[in-house]
Amino acid sequence: MDIVGHVRCFVAVAEERHFGRAAIRLGMAQPPLSQRIQRLEKEIGVRLFERTSRRVTLTQGGALLLEEARALLARTDTFLAVASRIRDGRSGLLRAALPSGIAGEPVAAILADLRRHQPGLEVELHELSTAEQLARMSSHELDVGLIHHPCDTTGLELGPVLRRELGVLLPPDSPLAARVDVPLSALTGYDLILFPRADAPALYDELLTTCARGGYTPDTVRHGQGDSFIRGLIHSVNAVAFAPPDPGQTADDGGPGIIWRPLAGTPLAWRFSAAWPKDRNSGAVTAFADTALNVLRTTTGVSADRPQHPLHLRPASEYWL
Template sequence: MDIVGHVRCFVAVAEERHFGRAAIRLGMAQPPLSQRIQRLEKELGLRLFERTSRSVTLTRGGALLLDDARALLARTDTFLAGAARIRDGRSGLLRAALPSGIASDLVTAILTGLREHQPGLEVELHELSTTEQLARMASHELDAGLIHHPCDTTGVDLGPVLRRELGVLLPPASPLAARAEVPLSALTGHDLILFPRAHAPALYDELLTTCARGGYTPGTIRHGQGDSFVRGLIHSLNAIAFTPPEQGHPANGSEPGIVWRPLTGAPLAWRFSTAWPKDRDSGAVTAFADAALSVLRNSSGVSTDQPPRPLHLRPASEYWL
């Protein structure tokens, strides 16, 4: 029995004191309305109306129930309106994630864009690696995120894939700092600082494969992600790191003497996109994807991945050879 629908009919008849006018108000014919009232009375074991050929009046029991019936309908309407806002992304909770290394101004811009377009949406933002994001999406603990490619995209839907070219951070004493751009082969002799492989295994392997093809095989790979930690290693260990241009600029916190240079031929790039669990998109997820895409597309050095490279992985390998 549709109790809410039947109660709505009861309130309409009680307020109109006429079955015909109540039927018009509800947008239904009078006979089905009368049948609904009879079924409700039977369900409650209580007569709600006294009916004559000329009038309809509430019984004492009906009068006592009317305020409760109105309150039930008000709560129902509030519930349905809240569900619609959550569905459309206008309120509710969005659990989203960004990878480490995203510039602070981009994080701020994404959150600002969400607040402007979805002011009622509460955002629970996490800093998570691609591997962690995909695992949480699979376990329904994350609604959306920004992931690096290549990776295993089974079970997720993706936004457009974007590309940001990488350059190299050089130690103060490196003679390569005098060059306008640096070929990968010239980096021989420098250790390499990379994010931990577990954070994005396929991307990690792809970067090393590209370096090897370009003539650079680091003698030692050191792992680190925090900006200050990475720059400390560059200073003390004759190591290098790959970063986008804005993260290598002195205005963004470079240590004195550390130099950023583009790589000859732009062989390395971050490839990334928004992602969310397949068939679980919502207004809130769309709002996050749109905000992130708008901010990232307007960032320096970011372009659409053209021509698009495959996103899936080889069966026998985690990266493309």
Template sequence: MDIVGHVRCFVAVAEERHFGRAAARLGMAQPPLSQRIQRLEKELGVRLFERTSRSVTLAPGGALLLDEARALLTRADTFLAGAAHIRDGRSGLLRAALPSGIAGELVSAILAVLHRNQPGLEVELHELSTAEQLARMASHELDAGLIHHPCDTTGLELGPVQRRELGVLLPPASPLASHTEVPMPALTGHDLILFPRDDAPAVYDELLTTCARGGYTPDTVRHGQGDSFIRGLIHSVNAVALTPPDPGHPADGGDQDIVWRPLTGTPLAWRFSTAWPKDRNSAAVTAFAEAALEVLRNTTGVSTDLSSRPLHLRPASEYWL
């Protein structure tokens, strides 16, 4: 029995005091309305109306239940509206992730666009590596994320792949800091600072392969992610780091303790896209993907990737020379 629908009929008749007018208000014929009232009375065991050929009035039991019936309909309407908001991505919980090391300005901008477009949506945002994001999406613990390529995209939907050129971070005293741009072979003799390989194995291997093909094979690969830690390594162990341009890494050096230089020929780049499980293509996920894409496309050095390079994993042997 559709209790809410039957109670809605009861309230309409009680307020109109007329079956014909109540039926018109509800958009139904009068006989089915009368049948619904009779069934509701039978289900409740309470007489709701006194009927004569000329009038319809509330029975004592109906009068006592009318306020409760109205409250029930209000709660039902609130429940249905809430469900519609969740279905349409205007409220509810979205579990999303961004990669480690993404600039704070980008994080806040993505959240601002999400809150602007979906003000009722609660966002549970995590900082996770590509590998962690893939694992959590596979176990249904994450609804969407921003991942680096190449990686295993089995079972995922992807947004447009974006590209961001990488340059090199150097101490201002380095002879290479005097260059407008740095040739890859000139990095020989410097250690290289990269994120831990477990974070994105294929990306890690591809970067080292590209460096080797460009004439730079570091003697030592050191691992670090925090900005302060990376700066410390650059200053103390003759190391360099590969990173996109950032306001905190000025190309002119200035009075900063670190400088950023582009690489000749722009041989290195991050490739990334939004991703979500194929069975999670909800309005909330779409809102996250659109917000991330909007912010990233307005970020310095980001462009749509037009290359034919694969997004899927390749044999590890291809990465090493």
């Protein structure tokens, strides 16, 4: 039995003291209303009304239950309102993640925008690699994230794929600093600093494959993640690293004592999108995905990367087909 619906009928009749007026108020015919009251009385074992041809009055039991019925309806309305806010992304807990390398300004802007437009939503934000995000989504420990492509997106919904061109970070005394842009083949002789392969295996392989096709096969691939650590390696071990330009950065400014140059032909880029499990498509997820991509568009200069095409994952790397 729909107990809430039946209780709503009871309260309407009790307040109107008339089945006809209560039926009009509820938008239903009078016979079904009478049947609902009878079923409710039978279910709870209490007679609620005394009925005559001229009037309807509450029994003593009905009078005692009326306030409880009103309280039940109020709690039901509150429950439905909260559910609506959660469904629309205006309330609840959202477990979200961003990859390492997102600067502090975009992270702060994402959280500020969510607080402004979704004030009842609590965001639990993590810094996780693509591999960690995919694992947590699979184990239902993460609702939405920003992942680097290529990767295995089976079972996921994706937002638009965005692209951010990569340049190269050079030692300050590198002769390549005199160039306007640097071909990949000119990096021969330098070690390469990359993120650990376990963080995003397909992306790692794709970067090395693209370098080899461009004429650059590093003798040694060193691994690092933090900006300070990477710049320390560049200074000390004759190595280079790939990085996007910071907003407002000049070509000579790759950080303290580091030179940044664009790559000739822009062969390398970070490609990323918001992603979430197909069964988690909620208002909160959509709000985070839209906010993250809008902030990145305005603060980091990313561009759309042919989002109308599907991604096809190959054993070692992923390309547009």
